[in-house]
Amino acid sequence: MLIGIGSDHAGFTYKTAIIAMLKEAGHEVRDFGTDSEVSCDYPVFIRPVAEAVASGAVERGIVLGGSGNGEAMTANRVPHCRCALVFSEDTARWGRLHNDANCISIGERTIPLELALRLVQIWLDTPFEGGRHVHRIALIEDLSA
Numbered sequence: 001m002l003i004g005i006g007s008d009h010a011g012f013t014y015k016t017a018i019i020a021m022l023k024e025a026g027h028e029v030r031d032f033g034t035d036s037e038v039s040c041d042y043p044v045f046i047r048p049v050a051e052a053v054a055s056g057a058v059e060r061g062i063v064l065g066g067s068g069n070g071e072a073m074t075a076n077r078v079p080h081c082r083c084a085l086v087f088s089e090d091t092a093r094w095g096r097l098h099n100d101a102n103c104i105s106i107g108e109r110t111i112p113l114e115l116a117l118r119l120v121q122i123w124l125d126t127p128f129e130g131g132r133h134v135h136r137i138a139l140i141e142d143l144s145a
Contacts, residue, residue: 011064
């Protein structure tokens with residue numbers, strides 16, 4: 001799977017670890033930056049990930065920051081990007097099952113690295129449930145038209 005990833009300075013360490021995990025699992029990764037822990041403005045690196053997800057240039061996206069909140073908000077401003085803020089196994093699973101999340105946001109300052117890696121794997125492995133959720137996803141998509 002081709003996965004886009006981007007972070008600000010506060011998500012850089014986890015981004016590096018997630019990239020390594022993804023590549024080890026055989027995924028192709030497109031890194032949208034940043035490339036250090038030097039303070040920067042997260043929308044500069046997050047919006048291009050969301051745009052790549054929305055356009056189909058990448059299959060899924062991962063965005064990271066200190067809390068993950070601003071990153072999720074930025075990604076969700078891009079029509080057709082459905083970014084779930086994940087912080088537990090349930091939120092990662094439900095983001096895919098119920099919301100067909102094609103992007104996730106993780107806060108490096110909020111959860112341990114081991115959990116972050118596990119959440120990425122859960123999100124990758126979980127299919128969209130479909131059924132009653134299809135109509136709800138269509139309603140979300142109508143809002144972004």
